[in-house]
Amino acid sequence: MESTYSFIDGNMLYECINDEIDVDRILAHIEKMNQWHRYTGTPDGEAFVDDLIRRLDEYDIPYEIETYQAYASIPVKSSLTLSNGDDVRTIADVYSADTTDDLYGQIIYDHWSENNNNTPEETAIRYAAFKNKIVLSHSSGGEFANEVARYGGLALLHINKSKGGYIHHSNISPVWGTPCINQMHMLCVLPSVGISLEDGDKLINMLDQQDVYATLNVKMNTRIVTTRMPIVNIQGNSDKFVLLHGHYDSWYDGITDNAASDAILLELARAFYANRDSLKRSIRIAWWSGHSDARYAGSTWYCDTHWDELNKKCVASINLDLTGCKCANQIRARTACMEGESFTANLIKEFTGVDAKAYIPMIRGADQSFWGVHIPIHIMFKYEPTDETRVSPCPSGGPWWHTDQDTLDKLDVNILLRDLRINAKAVCLITNSGALPVNLIEFINKVEKCLISIQEETPDGFGMQDVLASIGNVKSACTILVECIKDNPSTDYDALFKSVAGELVRLVYSAGSMYQQDLSSPYQPFGIIASSVKTAKNMHGTVLALCAKTEFIRACNRIKGQCDAIQKMIKCYMTMA
Missing domain, CATH: 1.20.930 (Transcription Elongation Factor S-II; Chain A)
Incomplete structure (x- = not known):
């Protein structure tokens, strides 16, 4: 049977894709997602999947639904009451332990957390002070939480870095994806909550004056859930494929993290499917669950379950996260850099009008679950304010990341289209290149x-x-x-x-x-x-x-x-x- 494929180069393919894009359709999809708090394996999360399926059916795009079980963790409630009766606002971390009863103890300030270059002697003194104490610290994350637990700490209060009273949802699992049996001991090691920068400063000042005791209460919903992930495979002439992906689970409305990216992925699925006869390589588009509330469980499960196919056929991984974000007026190239700096530098120049800064080596985060399956090209653009306009250390346009303030008003339509286009062109250039852009x-x-x-x-x-x-x-x-x-x-x-x-x-x-x-x-x-x-x-x-x-x-x-x-x-x- 004669092939129906008619190849065009990546630049021409991009023009075809760009002509297909309908911004009103993208915005309508984002507004629809705004009604759901899309936690993994919850009714709202599954409602998003149902709606995405309906839209794929409407566009006649073939898809598969992957169903798996995840060990997910969502905070239900937490409270911190000081011995003087003052309440301190808290948010419990993903994979925090519950307090079976109200936990009462003395708070100590981990002043060593102000310095990342402690000597061995200082480190020993630091950790010894944790025993039987509630530890107030600038340090956080799974590795540190496990250290606090190992040295006998009762609980961890970690201080957020954003000004303005923000508390960003965080995670204290050092395990990537669903744990193996010999990793379970690293999860839920102690109660751990975040507090705001301002409340942290108040507590530090109190501790300078007197001993402070407090009662901490944490209730988590950590359990096995069943969840679905839609996967679109757009067949090109070759079975080798570019994996284009992002997560759909969210904190609250999660408009910039990650509803905007989810809508971009759907619109690109429609555009690439309409141009499928022009594709040299195939394109696979995936919407992951289990990103924030199960430590990248969805993308990790997919890698484990489809390891052989990914190892043989996947030539590039392009992840979309935090797109369309207000104030994210620059793009940085965050890649494994096998494609060479000029590949992303040229794209950044084209879509921002500004010369690219030096690339950032790929980070261990944001569904980078595919480093073991011989994928040569890994790209995850970073969208952020310039140094002059930055108001928060968060990995987004502003301090609303991982909070209930990530709402529709944080979306910038022009930035949304910029982010769609730069990723679309990257996919086009890789998909329809002769030899892969590998340097x-x-x-x-x-x-x-x-x-x-x-x-x-x-x-x-x-x-x-x-x-x-x-x-x-x-x-x-x-x-x-x-x-x-x-x-x-x-x-x-x-x-x-x-x-x-x-x-x-x-x-x-x-x-x-x-x-x-x-x-x-x-x-x-x-x-x-x-x-x-x-x-x-x-x-x-x-x-x-x-x-x-x-x-x-x-x-x-x-x-x-x-x-x-x-x-x-x-x-x-x-x-x-």
Whole structure:
């Protein structure tokens, strides 16, 4: 049977997609979503799925519904009453423990949390003070909550950073997705609540004057829920596909996080489906649940369940989060950078009129669940105020992120269309490129620079010469490979790029097995090596320093082993070419 596909280049495909876009349709969908607080596995969350299904049916777009179980956690209520009778407003964290009875105890201020460079002696003093106390701290998150619990703390009160009385919903699970059996002990380790910056300052001032006792009450709804996720697969000429995705669960109305992105995904599904005969590669569009209230459970479940297909066929992952946000007047490129800086820099220049700033290495957050399946290209643009206009440290246009203030008035239609278009064009350029826009040499140069910067901080006995030599050998092999690709531009290199570029991305951005998920701790490229070097320096002469060296050696061995494997892949390809 003769193919019906008629390819056009990515720029022409984008013009076709842009012509299809109907902003009124997008806004109507967002306004519809505004009626639902879309928590995972709840009636409102499932009502969103029903409405999305109805719209996909209306547009005649084929889809599948993935149903799974998630271990979700939503705060029901919390209160903090000081011994003088004053009430302090609180919001309990996802995966906080309940207080079976009212928890009464003394509050201490963790003043060490004002400094990220405490000495080993200071750290020991810091943690020893937690025992049998309610800990007031600027630190938060799963890793710190587990430390507070391990050292006998009764509860954690973490101080938010935004001015104006805001308390942002937060999470204290260090586990990515649904936990394995041996990870369950890291969840619900102690009662943990957020308080506002202003209330935190008041408490600190009180503690400077006197001992303060308080009663804390936390009630959570942490349970197994059944939830659905719509998946659209738009078939191109090739089974290789670009994964375009975002989460639909929300805090309250969640207009900029993430209703705007959900509406963009639906409109792009309609536009790409209308132009499906022009697609070289396929496009898969997914709406995840379990993002905020189950620690990325939906995207992680999908990766686990469809691991083999993703590992063989997915060539790019583009995530939409926090789009269309008022005051987000600049775009930063946040990527794994395998596509090369010029790819996103040109897009940012085109759609903002401003030269792009240096790219931001991909973060461990926002449904970045696909680092282990050899996907070469990972992009998640960051939409934010400029430094001059920023009023909050939140990852959005303003301090309404993860609060009940994320309402329709926070939506900016012009920014919404800007964000739609930049992502649409990125998808078009990747989907209909000849060879994938992969820049192996630029990526490896950045890898070398990163490792050299870590090496400069290493203490005695932490040699990295062998690691850098292995990276250099890979660069030499890739240089030859790139020349071969230039000489044979009509060849399909998708499988090769998944093997080589995908493995390089996995090497830099993950720490463990490709079949498991790393923890959700704050991340940097080669994070295990960097953290072990820091620990060894800061904890010199301790058992932890010895443990750090063991971790360092094993991480270096992993790099060398994977570099050898990459060279073998390239050699095998060159032999057959």
